Amino acid sequence: MQFEASNLIPVVPELFILSLACLVLVIDLFIDDEQRIFTYALTQVGLVFAIFITLSVGQTEAQIVFDGSYIRDGMSDVLKVSIYIVTIGAFLYSKEYLVEHGLFKGEYYVLGLFAVLGMMVMVSAQSFLTAYLGLELLSLSLYALVAFDRDSKTGSEAAMKYFVLGAIASGMLLYGISMIYGATGALNFTTVTTALMGTGMEDIVLVFGLVFVVIGLAFKLGAVPFHMWMPDVYHGAPTAVAQFLSSAPKIAAFALAMRLLVDGMLPLHSDWQQMLVILAILSMALGNVIAIAQTNIKRMLAYSTISHVGFIMMGILAGTSEGYSASMFYAIIYAVTSLGAFGIIILLSKKGFEAENLDDYKGLHERSPWFAAMMMLFMFSMAGVPPTVGFWAKLFVLDAVVSVELTWVALVGVFFSIIGAFYYIRIIKLMYFDKAENVLPVIGNLDTRIALSVNGVLMLALGLFPAALLTICVRAIGS
Amino acid sequence: MTFEKILFYVFSVILVLSATMVITRRDPVHSALFLVLAFFTSAILWMLLEAEFLAIVLVLVYVGAVMVLFLFVVMMLDTDKAAMRAGFVKMMPVGLIVAGTMAFEMFLIVGPQYFGLDKFAMPAPHPADYSNTEELGRVLYTVYMYPVEIAAVILLVGIIAAIGLTMRKRPDNKSLDPSEQVKVTKGTDRIRVVKMASEIKQEAK
Numbered sequence: 001m002q003f004e005a006s007n008l009i010p011v012v013p014e015l016f017i018l019s020l021a022c023l024v025l026v027i028d029l030f031i032d033d034e035q036r037i038f039t040y041a042l043t044q045v046g047l048v049f050a051i052f053i054t055l056s057v058g059q060t061e062a063q064i065v066f067d068g069s070y071i072r073d074g075m076s077d078v079l080k081v082s083i084y085i086v087t088i089g090a091f092l093y094s095k096e097y098l099v100e101h102g103l104f105k106g107e108y109y110v111l112g113l114f115a116v117l118g119m120m121v122m123v124s125a126q127s128f129l130t131a132y133l134g135l136e137l138l139s140l141s142l143y144a145l146v147a148f149d150r151d152s153k154t155g156s157e158a159a160m161k162y163f164v165l166g167a168i169a170s171g172m173l174l175y176g177i178s179m180i181y182g183a184t185g186a187l188n189f190t191t192v193t194t195a196l197m198g199t200g201m202e203d204i205v206l207v208f209g210l211v212f213v214v215i216g217l218a219f220k221l222g223a224v225p226f227h228m229w230m231p232d233v234y235h236g237a238p239t240a241v242a243q244f245l246s247s248a249p250k251i252a253a254f255a256l257a258m259r260l261l262v263d264g265m266l267p268l269h270s271d272w273q274q275m276l277v278i279l280a281i282l283s284m285a286l287g288n289v290i291a292i293a294q295t296n297i298k299r300m301l302a303y304s305t306i307s308h309v310g311f312i313m314m315g316i317l318a319g320t321s322e323g324y325s326a327s328m329f330y331a332i333i334y335a336v337t338s339l340g341a342f343g344i345i346i347l348l349s350k351k352g353f354e355a356e357n358l359d360d361y362k363g364l365h366e367r368s369p370w371f372a373a374m375m376m377l378f379m380f381s382m383a384g385v386p387p388t389v390g391f392w393a394k395l396f397v398l399d400a401v402v403s404v405e406l407t408w409v410a411l412v413g414v415f416f417s418i419i420g421a422f423y424y425i426r427i428i429k430l431m432y433f434d435k436a437e438n439v440l441p442v443i444g445n446l447d448t449r450i451a452l453s454v455n456g457v458l459m460l461a462l463g464l465f466p467a468a469l470l471t472i473c474v475r476a477i478g479s
Numbered sequence: 480m481t482f483e484k485i486l487f488y489v490f491s492v493i494l495v496l497s498a499t500m501v502i503t504r505r506d507p508v509h510s511a512l513f514l515v516l517a518f519f520t521s522a523i524l525w526m527l528l529e530a531e532f533l534a535i536v537l538v539l540v541y542v543g544a545v546m547v548l549f550l551f552v553v554m555m556l557d558t559d560k561a562a563m564r565a566g567f568v569k570m571m572p573v574g575l576i577v578a579g580t581m582a583f584e585m586f587l588i589v590g591p592q593y594f595g596l597d598k599f600a601m602p603a604p605h606p607a608d609y610s611n612t613e614e615l616g617r618v619l620y621t622v623y624m625y626p627v628e629i630a631a632v633i634l635l636v637g638i639i640a641a642i643g644l645t646m647r648k649r650p651d652n653k654s655l656d657p658s659e660q661v662k663v664t665k666g667t668d669r670i671r672v673v674k675m676a677s678e679i680k681q682e683a684k
Contacts, residue, residue, distance in 0.1 A: 011625075018632065025639065066624060066625035067621075067622045067623075069623070069625045069626060070625055105643075107639060107643040110639060111636070111639065111640065111643070114632065114635075114636045114639075117632065121629055127626075129623070129626045130625060130626055130629065133626055133629040133630060133633065134629065136633055137629060137632060137633050137636060140633060140636050140637060140640065141636055141640070143640070144636070144639070144640030144643060144644060147644055148643075148644075150644060150647065179588075182594065204588060204593065205588055205593045205594075208584070208588045
């Protein structure tokens, strides 16, 4: 193999984020606690730069470098940029929370940046090995972030659960990959696909490996019946971390599923389609039904995540480029909506008080009409009520599933979405029709308030004009 | 039966038995020691596969470093053995069913009918001067350069996470920094005259 410097150009965004993380790590050592804001600013500016770098490196045709370990295509560009934007948002919201809870430390941003790097590696993976390593990089950073509040017992417990279950899931994934490697003799997606075309469907070893890969994926996505870790982790982790956890990594998990199943094992589509149908239906059913019984809003959002993961899977299982782009649209929209919903929790949480019970939202309208309206938009978007963007996300996915003659799956999806609408609208009822238990005004930093307003209005704006983002997704999948 | 085959079966049996012991022993120290044995025997199995570099690395890294540290931790910690085994009997049926199903599936798939010599030709034995280490090194920094770099980053994250989660300045720590202590000057550093109003006893909250 000849080394050419031009091969490194597609990897520049990764190199940039890695250098940024190392830079933040070193600089943070030399500054005092009062100047910690500098670490934060550097991280945010770096992430903004990364958007421009990714866009300028991006071209229309796909490039595969590093002997087929790395791919840069339309999908990777769009997903990377959305990961940066969501991460910037998450860091923005979390700043106030971290300062108030005494967690405003450089490691938070360093680990966050490494998590972003892991997501980028997943998004751009073109071999089973890189996909796995990216996933590990992301998970390892997230385990540490969940345990970030060391004095919190629930936090440590959540991190422990997350770590043990995550390790089991990684083991499953690796075992599946080893089977596929054994049967095809390759780790590279292109070679594996070619080998799969040759052997045909009856090779039971491949299906055996596929089962383990899908189980590993379902664990990481949080699909039923591999969802047990999600509510505990969301509940136990500091709200700022739960927010990060529920947003950007979902985009990366979508990308991982796309890379492993579609890029890697498309010839086995009819096999993994059935598996995903089961996972998607179970996720939507269990997520939506159990969320109704929750009194803790963080747990409720965890179950809501599970149901949304079902929808994301539904788009992928359609197996058409229409389905993939609908699913991609859904994943991005879900990440942004979840970011906003957790943003409201962070806004209402103060030092020593977590606004995590549903009762804390009673009469929010009296305390702050504007943020109650924002929360309403987030909840409507999650429930899929027009004119918010969540409606379009659900519509596109359902449309894709119906067009591949899986109408019954779409019907099940609609049915459970209606059940799910109950607990989203319950929050709106609590905010608008119940008497407030505490009448403290809602105070937050200016940047948080502006970001939340932008985030909320975005739900409405994208709902009124969904075509722009959808075109981007369709073009990204098509390239 | 060739000599290699006999070796394979002998060490496989030891491996399976020691792995079973790891999870059934009462004393964590015994479990850790059996894990060392399991690592050793699997290293020997790799040796039989002519993967001598990996075999040696397994012994050096896992047995030499990881397990020794692990034994240290196990001996230092005051583990409540009864609490660790609580629920073992209760959980066992579920565990056995899951493990049994998985083992049965593996038994069906990972066998000679799918991985036999008719499916995959026997690899030709390498000549005596063939260096496994050299071949690994050749691909590791060319074909697999990108994964190697990511693995390096993962290790870095491991270090950051470990230090970040364990290192802390404890407020109740009363130890003094000698380098600060010797810098003290006579006068202002040693005594400070404070003017203050007479104290009013506050009501305890």
